[in-house]
Amino acid sequence: MDIRRLTVEDAASFWRVRLEALRQYPQAFGSAYEEAKDTPFADVKARFSTDPGQFILGAFTEAGELAGVVGFRRESSRKVRHKGMIWGMYVDPAVQGRGVGRMLMAELLRRAGELPGLEQAQLAVVETNASAKRLYESLGFAAYGLERNALKLGDGTYADEVLMAYHFGGGE
Numbered sequence: 001m002d003i004r005r006l007t008v009e010d011a012a013s014f015w016r017v018r019l020e021a022l023r024q025y026p027q028a029f030g031s032a033y034e035e036a037k038d039t040p041f042a043d044v045k046a047r048f049s050t051d052p053g054q055f056i057l058g059a060f061t062e063a064g065e066l067a068g069v070v071g072f073r074r075e076s077s078r079k080v081r082h083k084g085m086i087w088g089m090y091v092d093p094a095v096q097g098r099g100v101g102r103m104l105m106a107e108l109l110r111r112a113g114e115l116p117g118l119e120q121a122q123l124a125v126v127e128t129n130a131s132a133k134r135l136y137e138s139l140g141f142a143a144y145g146l147e148r149n150a151l152k153l154g155d156g157t158y159a160d161e162v163l164m165a166y167h168f169g170g171g172e
Contacts, residue, residue: 001067001100002060003107008048010058013066015044021069021090027159028126029088030151047071053084053115057107059091059100067092070104072112072121084112086123089132101135109139113168120168124150124161133162141166 006014022033047056053074058066068091074084086108091100112121125132127146141164150161 001095001098001103003057003103004060005111006048006056006058006069008045010066011041011045011048014047014056014058014069015039015041017066017069017090017092018088020092021088024093025090027151027153028090028129030124032154034154052111053118055111056088057104057111059095059104061095067095068100068104070108072108074112074115074118082117082119084115084118084121086121089123101132102139105135105139109166118168121166123164125164126151127160127162133164136164136166139166 019033019037022029022031022036026033049055053076054072056069056071059068061067070089071087072084073087075081086105089101089104091104109121112118123136123141124147125136127133133143143162143164145163147161147163149158151159153159
């Protein structure tokens with residue numbers, strides 16, 4: 001797998017993978033496929049920034065296919081600039097179990113850890129996603145809270161999210 005920062009040239013591949021993730025795993029994401037599918041492509045392209053504090057990483061197969069993604073967004077306000085949010089983690093089921101998620105997260109943490117003044121990266125994971133929680137814990141994330149009924153799904157059921165943080169060593 002080749003892990004690299006996605007650029008605007010990758011927007012179509014990213015959006016295809018993102019929509020597939022939202023469609024296949026509606027309980028795992030705050031965004032809904034039914035809304036996202038109508039997003040203007042100009043808005044999709046606008047997600048790609050050259051700002052080092054905002055990026056999307058992609059995992060590419062040897063054949064050049066995008067097989068996994070994860071995003072990072074550093075907070076911009078002065079009082080919360082020491083934090084960043086990890087979003088949209090997804091690995092295609094065809095390559096799950098091969099360490100792709102670990103590679104994506106390790107590269108994300110490496111890049112984020114190079115940002116001056118960044119102290120922690122936060123994420124939310126659906127409580128029932130045991131494999132994702134194990135991955136994050138194995139990388140050094142710790143749970144700091146549980147949001148009950150964080151997501152309301154289309155069938156009227158709810159999903160709880162575990163809130164997790166990774167500390168880069170600049171304060172806890």
